[in-house]
Amino acid sequence: MSGRAFLLLALLLLPGVAEAGIEWSKSLDGAKKAAAEKKPIAVLLRQKGCPLSAELLKNLAGDDRIAALAPSFAWLSVSVGTDEYKDWFVPTCGGNVEGTPSLLFLNPKGENADPEYAGLPTLSTADPDEIVPVLREVLQRAKQEEPAKDKEAVAAAIGKANAARTPGEKVAAWREALRAGDGWRGEEPAMEEARAAIRAILQEGGAEMLRILREVRDVGGQRKAYEAVRESYAGTSIADWAADEIARLPKK
Amino acid sequence: MSHRWKVLFAAVLAAGLSPTALGAPPAKGRFQPDPDLPPDLGVPYVIVTSEELAPVFRRLAEWKRSTGMPAQVVTVEWLQRSAYYPGVDLPERLYRLLQDLRLNWRTRWVLLGGGVDAVPTQRIRAYKQALGGNQIACDVYYADVLPEERDDPDRIGAYGWNGNGDRHIGEADRDGFDLVEDLCVGRVPAETLEEAEAFLDKYLAYVHAKDKDTAWCSRALVVGARQFEQRQDEVAKLFRELGGDGYAAELVVERKPQPIQAISDELNKGYAFFDFFCHGCPAHFWACDDHTSWGVNQVKVLRNEGRYPVVFANSCDTNEFEKDVCLGSLMVLQPKAGGIAYVGYSHLSFGSDVNHQIWRRLFSGDCPELGRAVVEAKRAVEQDVWVRQVLQLLGDPEMWVRTGAPFAPAISGERLAVNVPARVTVADALGKPVRRARVFVEGAGVFLVGLTDESGIAHLPAPGRPGPVRIGVLAQNGRPSEKKALVLSKTPADALAVARPLLAIDDAANEAGDEVAEEAPEQPPAKAEDDGGITEDGSGEAPEDQPPAVAPRADEGATRLRGNAMKDLNPGETVRFVFSWPKDAPLPGGELTLEFEDDPFVKAVAGPERVEGGAAFRVHATRRTPAWHQAWATLRWKAQGEAWAWTYRQPVEGPSLTCVAVAVDDADGNRDKRIGWEDAGKRIRFSVGLYNGGTQAATGVKVVATTSDPAVTLLKDAVSLGAVALEEVAHPNRTFEFQLAPDYDGHAITFGLAIEDARKNRWAGRLQFTTPPAPPxxxxxxxxxxxxxxxxxxxxxxxxxxxxxxxxxxxxxxxxxxxxxxxxxxxxxxxxxxxxxxxxxxxxxxxxxxxxxxxxxxxxxxxxxxxxxxxxxxxx
CATH class of the missing domain: 2.60.40.10 (Immunoglobulins)
Incomplete structure (x- = not known):
């Protein structure tokens, strides 16, 4: 999508549009009011003409997990070049910010230096899979409970992974577990297990591909073996690798 | 290639084997000139564009051809499909194509027809740590394709902009490039057909200058912000000095009350040049010290149709042509307005006076082409490496720039007869001779081109056929003009007709016992006795008191031809180029020379010597000559006050063998294609397949394998393959054999291959056996x-x-x-x-x-x- 299209999309998603659970405040005072001394404040720094800022706004509006978490935050959007940016943001938060977009978190009083919030990363990504775990972490620091339904989703995904028949299905299930639980402190062991499982499955897939390369002698046998790998690792990069090797084989 | 070996070839590639060879790559996909172009001139003008924009640029190429400049279009899509030009990315492959064109096809002008999406640019490491990063878009990459040592055949092939092989291109003092442009390169950064059409429309209007108002051709607009007023005042004075009486230079410096509008108003009047010196950015320049700017918004509303200036921008960034919004691009592409060419900086400008050098050359009368003026001006500021790197041209590099009032050249005095050097005279409306005009004669299988001298006379090659032709003239400030004429079949009484000699190559020098050193010492060609000369008035008439040249008897002092007179020129050989004339035509009695223009590989080393029916020269092609190298030989003869020149294109031929297939067989008959640790202690046999991508069959081919791996003992290291025909893979079932040590651990095994044929042509190859690892x-x-x-x-x-x-x-x-x-x-x-x-x-x-x-x-x-x-x- 061109830069201009991103900008148009960003304009459509300006503060004030309460899509998908995010109500944007227009000033720090407004955000503090919305925080009502309970909610952490999520501050988004963006600027005109920044395509990644536009993509982030789009993803914030479009991700179901963020939609579920959004009401637990007060949201403030600051644009580079405005008075709010020059008078408040730069002296208070500017040291942590390299460019746009940047998403950082303040305590409910709007303070940046609260030790409870220390160590939280300033997010510079538009990827919801990286944003959601940090939102969850922030909520836990703000002493908000982990939703029961996320716990259930993690348990269900682990169950699915244990019952899966093919490596591709296992990887998909473990990825679901990561989506549901990543960032919730209570789920950390399960998340470690998910990451390790995905890594191990993909490494096994790589080893199987190498075995075929080394040991299978005839073209027909190779084709059959690669197709089996492609099917059983469907949805992973191992399946893409198998597809590439099939494409390189001489035509029948 | 048979199906069996295709399968094997594919399997070899799939297994990650990487056979390589130092022989020349297959010729498929190599540039070939358009068969409609004249055969003796090469392809001096090339347009590189996309298939989408090609229809427009083909029309430009046709116009170029119609003005005596052979031109051809090459598309980026063709290059991507080509198997011939190596490179890590498309810019490097394009670089190799342009190097091939420069070395082999006499190319000197390159137009990049399209923006960076159509024809990519290269990003190089800037010499200065500039603000905003130190990588700059640089089309100069495509212009500097040869090293300084052009006579060194080893340096030519290895030359590039990343000599140390790292990820940075164009590092000063590390990558070995000399930043001297060998091609004149310009770009038309059109993104769409409409933009390309708009440029072509403006271009044709410029070169024809048909508008009745021509006063714009004799004036220059010079603009500066107040802080640069003094420098721009010097530029204005320079224009007046160079243009002479009647040439105007308008200096505009923050002209009140509306300084921005003032610039537009002046441009709308029409100027031949627009030179500005201001701070700038990609979209505009700051015409005033208070940063009031003139730029893309003003270009869009200009009204200077038909009066397009050549622009020089002494300003940062306005020529950042890879950006979506760029003042330089818009000036060149704006339909029916703006400029016709833009010379500016694609990054910071530090106020060099290189523009003075450009203007001096364009007004000198010796350098009408804009691209050549820019290249030579950059050479003149040799110490300013930044300028040479960053200053680039948008527009046609071979465009002849207007420096004065247009006129219609008059063609007269033509002498056109078969086998007689042609002459055409060009003058202006007042009868004054026009020097340095390009004169071309085209038609009926004839294509001659030359430049007029101080007397306005163009001495052209002799036409080889009679018939109707068209004479055309392109003069600086002239409007293209032409005239119909006829090449006579009858020789005029005062002229000598000499037919183009036939060229045959004789390998008599390579007979047994006639050993020739690898690098034969270069000797200047010997001259025959001088029987005449050019008279003082340049007319070529023989002075009255000199008798006409008398042809010696055919066998008087002549060497008889021996050996095979129908061979080709192969790398590493010395042969005789034998030129023979028709039986009853005079043999050369004047001064005969043979030259190979700008050729590091092929040289005339001795001659002429009289041979039966003609004259011969010894010619040597160094062993490092790449196959398919095109050698351009020009035979010149001066006699009786006339001068003939004939050009011959001689490809250097030979087989070219590459190792392309390997079959591995362990002693159990298991035709496994891969070797691993499980093969420790085994005897392994393998055979190789050779592909001949050259221009001749190879015979008597032998291959010897070597290795320094302590885990490998070679048991049989030499194999005879016999003949390898053209474009065939020869893979007889004759195997090498080696034994793996019992403690072999599966590491990669490498063999060197030495390949030699019966004519002692040699190539090297390398084999490596192992399975690649899994990716991260x-x-x-x-x-x-x-x-x-x-x-x-x-x-x-x-x-x-x-x-x-x-x-x-x-x-x-x-x-x-x-x-x-x-x-x-x-x-x-x-x-x-x-x-x-x-x-x-x-x-x-x-x-x-x-x-x-x-x-x-x-x-x-x-x-x-x-x-x-x-x-x-x-x-x-």
Whole structure:
């Protein structure tokens, strides 16, 4: 999508549009009011003409997990070049910010230096899979409970992974577990297990591909073996690798 | 290639075997000149464009041909399909194509027809640590294609802009390029057919200058902000000095009450040149010290149709042609308005006076072509490396620039007869001779071209056929004009007709016992006795008191031809070029010379010597001559006050053998294609297949294998393959044999191959046996403003000692390797060469100790952040 299209999309998603659970405040005072001394404040720094800022706004509006978490935050959007940016943001938060977009978190009083919030990363990504775990972490620091339904989703995904028949299905299930639980402190062991499982499955897939390369002698046998790998690792990069090797084989 | 060996070939590639050879690559996909072009002139003008824009640029090429400049269009899509030009990415492949054109096809002008999406540019490492990063878009990359040592055949082939092989292109003092432009390159940055059409429309209007108002051709507009007024005053004075009486230079410096509108108003009047010196940025320049700017918004409303200036921008960034919004691009592409060409900086400008050098050359009368003026001006400011790197041309490099009132050249005094050197006289409306006009004669299988001298006379080659022709003239400030004429079949009484000699190549010099040293000492060609000369008035008439040349008897003192008179010129040979004339035509009695123009590989080393029916020269092609090298030989003869010149294109021929297939067989009859640790202690047999991509069949081919691997004992190291026909893979079932040590651990085994044929042509190859590792997995990319940090986990293969990192603009590639050597002991890589707010894709490969590389990992995308505004002002 061109830069201009991103900008148009960003304009459509300006503060004030309460899509998908995010109500944007227009000033720090407004955000503090919305925080009502309970909610952490999520501050988004963006600027005109920044395509990644536009993509982030789009993803914030479009991700179901963020939609579920959004009401637990007060949201403030600051644009580079405005008075709010020059008078408040730069002296208070500017040291942590390299460019746009940047998403950082303040305590409910709007303070940046609260030790409870220390160590939280300033997010510079538009990827919801990286944003959601940090939102969850922030909520836990703000002493908000982990939703029961996320716990259930993690348990269900682990169950699915244990019952899966093919490596591709296992990887998909473990990825679901990561989506549901990543960032919730209570789920950390399960998340470690998910990451390790995905890594191990993909490494096994790589080893199987190498075995075929080394040991299978005839073209027909190779084709059959690669197709089996492609099917059983469907949805992973191992399946893409198998597809590439099939494409390189001489035509029948 | 038979099906069996195609299967084997594919399997070899799939297994990651990497046979390489030092022989020339197959000829498929190599540039060939358009058969409609005249055969003796090469392709001096080439347009590189996309298939989408090609229809428009083909019309420009046709116009060029119609004015005596053979031109051809090459598309980027063709280059991508070609198997011939190597390179890590498309810019490097295009570079190799242009190097081929320069070396072999006499190309001197290159037009890049399209923006960077159609015809990519190269990003090189700037010499100065400039604000905003130190990578700049640089079309000069395509112009500097030869080293300074042009006579060194080894240097030519290796020359490039990344001599140290790292990921930075164009590093001063490290990469070995000389930044001297060997081609004149210009770009028309059109993105669409409409933009290309708009440029062509303006271009044809400029070159024809049919508008009744021609006063604009004799004036220049010079603009500056107040701080640069003094310097621009000097430029205005320079224009008046160069243009002479009647030439005007209008200096505009913050003209009140509306300084911006004042510039537009002046441009609307029409000027031949627009020279400005102001601070700038891609979209505009600051015409006033208070930063009031003139730029793209003003270009869009200009009303100077038909009066398009050549623009020189002494200003930062206005020629950043890879940007979506660029003043230079818009000036050149704006329909029916703007400029006709734009010379400016694609990065910072530091106020060089190179524009003075350009204007001096254009007004000198010796250098009407804009691109050549720019190249020569840059050479004149040799010490200013930055200018040579960053100053670039948008527009046609071979455009003849208007420096005065247009006129219609008059053609007269033509002497056109078969086999007689042609002459045409060109004068202006007042009868004054026009010097340095291009005169061409075309039609009926004839194409002659030449430049007029001080007397306005063009001495052209002799036409070889009679018939109706068209004479055309292109003069600086002239309107293209032409005239119909006739090449007579009858020789005029005062002229001598000499038919173009036939060329045959004789290998008598290579008979047994006639050994020739690899590099024969260069000797100047011997001259025959001088029987006449050019008279003082240049007319070529023989003085009255000199008798006409008398042809000696055919066998008087002549050498008889021996050996095979029908052979080709092969690398490493000395042959005789034998020129023979028709039986009853005079043999040369004047001065006969043979030259190979600008050729580092082929030279005339002795001659002429009289031979039966003609004259011969000894010619040597160094063994390092690449196959398919085109040698352009010009035979010149001066006699009786006349001068003939005939050009011959002689390809250097020979077989070219590459190792392309390997079949491995262990002693159990298991035709396994791969060798691993499980083969320890075994005897292994393998055979090789050779592909002949040259221009002749090879016979008596033998291959010898060598290795220094202590785990390998060669039991049979030599194989005879016999003959390898053209474009065939010869793969007889004759095998090498080796024994693996009992403790062989599966490491890669490498063999060197020495290939030789019966004529002692030699090639080298290399074989490597092993299976590549698995790629890394789980890539993560964290992006900042000017950095992206990549991290990954191993793919799980044994023997991996490092990783290579690749980057591309998207997951579809093309990929550029970022790591000079494999990263060892780390699974993170910081990339600090990225631009803000830009999308990238990354992939990583695993590398084993012997350098075997895995396929790419699944790519990961990263988008860098947009930067925050700086506190201090940027430079101009």
């Amino acid at each position: 997995i789980l890539l993560v990319a964290e992006a900042g403003v000017r950095h992206v940090t990549l991290s990954w986990t191993p793919g799980g293969s044994d023997g991996v000692v490092g990783y290579h990192v690749y980057r591309a603009a998207s997951a579809r590639g093309p990929w550029t390797r970022l790591t000079e050597r494999p990263l060892r002991g780390a699974m993170r890589f910081p990339d600090a060469t990225v631009k803000p707010a830009t999308e990238y894709a990354y992939a990583v490969t695993s590398v084993t100790a012997d350098g075997l590389e895995s396929r790419h990992s699944a790519p990961v995308a990263a988008v860098t952040l947009s930067k925050l505004p700086k506190r201090r002002d940027a430079a101009k």
